[in-house]
Amino acid sequence: MDAPYGQLIEAEPGVARLLAPNPTPYTFTGTQVHLVGRDELAVIDPGPADAAHIDALVRAIGGRPVAAILVTHTHKDHSPGARPLSATTGAPVVGCAPLVIEGGTEAGFDHLYAPDRVLADGESVVVDSRTLTAVHTPGHTSNHLCFADEAAGILFSGDHVMGWSTSVVIPPDGDMGDYVRSLEKLRGRTQDRIYYPAHGEPVAEPQRLVRGMIGHRLQRERQILRRVEAGDRTVERIVAAAYPGLDPRLVPAAGASVLAHLLELAKRGLVSHADEQWSATA
Template identity: 35%
Template sequence: MSNEEDALLTALPICVFNPGPLTGAGNITWLLPGSIPTLIDAGTGDPRHLKALDEALGGARLAQVLVTHNHSDHASGVFALQEHISGVRFSKLAWLDRDSRYPVSWDPLVHEQFINTGDGILQVIHTPGHAPDHVCFWHAETRTLFGGDLAIQGTTVVIPASTGGDLGAYLTSLERVLTLRPARILPAHGPVITNPEELLRGYIRHRLEREQQILDALRTGASTVEEIVTCIYINLQESLRTMAAESVLAHLRKLEQGQQLIHNGEHWSFGGDSQ
């Protein structure tokens, strides 16, 4: 950021200490230490996260936690935070099927709502796709987006079709964020994204290419998720097979929503003569 933008927004990365196959080096939560100290994402409750948070707060009391979505690496730390900091408030966009997993008192967020962080205003941007309740937080003055799991530098984002993921919604969310023309994205995984437009347009291109591969696989006789995975992922490590299957299913469902495909049980095919 430039010095001028630094003066408009202070955001401190606080590590969650949960490295793993699905989280990479581990999640990052973002602290806006202003006059209404605000944490974006709750982490998982690791004592090292709480200690790092205390140090960054420097004696101030955390006022609110804004959760980007109800995946455990972002939300399960609410219990530890509630124990650790009296009176802290929690907010997220509702996901009725899931929010009972973390039964703190949630203040419901809505799309385009403004949130006062004391030293700046954030706007809620609903960005479903990776999860139905996924939101980003937009700081307009510095064109900074707190991105949650919308984008990760150097890799693509999982769309878990069996557990609320929706590829069509994800692509719409990427377009929605592109219209904001963000200068940077502060993500929940990986380094700060300084080329948002290039990365997000690359994601859209990648998904369209994958869609073509899936349509080609169907034309050559594959009809189940397993068959399509075998067809398009060459030399796939066994440990990545489940994720690949989720991705293929996400594509098939998008094509079904667009009325390009139908399915009968596990078997997918072109509807009518639309191939």
């Protein structure tokens, strides 16, 4: 995908996107900021608090009133831009709850995030005669929301379903069981004709993709259980066996995913661990 940073691209009537200049191995070409509405706007996931990016976003808004700045979750590539954008436009910050991690903080989260309104599952905001409804989808993070424009058949899927890769699930806040259950929840939403994710291209066949993602996670779970049964006792050994040839930059993400699967298997009594050594219980 080309990366025209700072350029507003119309995806369909009433939906446009602007790409933030924050590419990494975890964000693909960067964070896709979505502008919803015509005469009045909602801005979904304003991205990083980068001055040039915020300036480009303000130019794209073009003086139109911003009714709400919606945030799917509080990773640093999604929510920090809400503060300067709110200060510039006067718009309230609405969406996911602030994240409180028991036992400490994590560097990847925006700990300054302070919404004016938290949306629970099923609650909505109305912008430019469009109703955007929060869909709670924990797993990638415990506070993750998607936003549905149900009349238009649109789901703004944040990081829960992306257009280029599966989401990383990083314990302790990320939870693999919750992630798969949230995928099942989206699979039941047959009214959604298209997803607009925060990373990658729009997803034109969302139900097909979600089914494949569920199958991939279940297959990976079985693979990890087999590796433990075969004698791979540590996350590092499982990663080496399960992800041959992996880009070294992505090894930490793979390790987090493996750990998330192991913790879910442990909840179901299929594995146990002591001193960072894992073993099968059956």
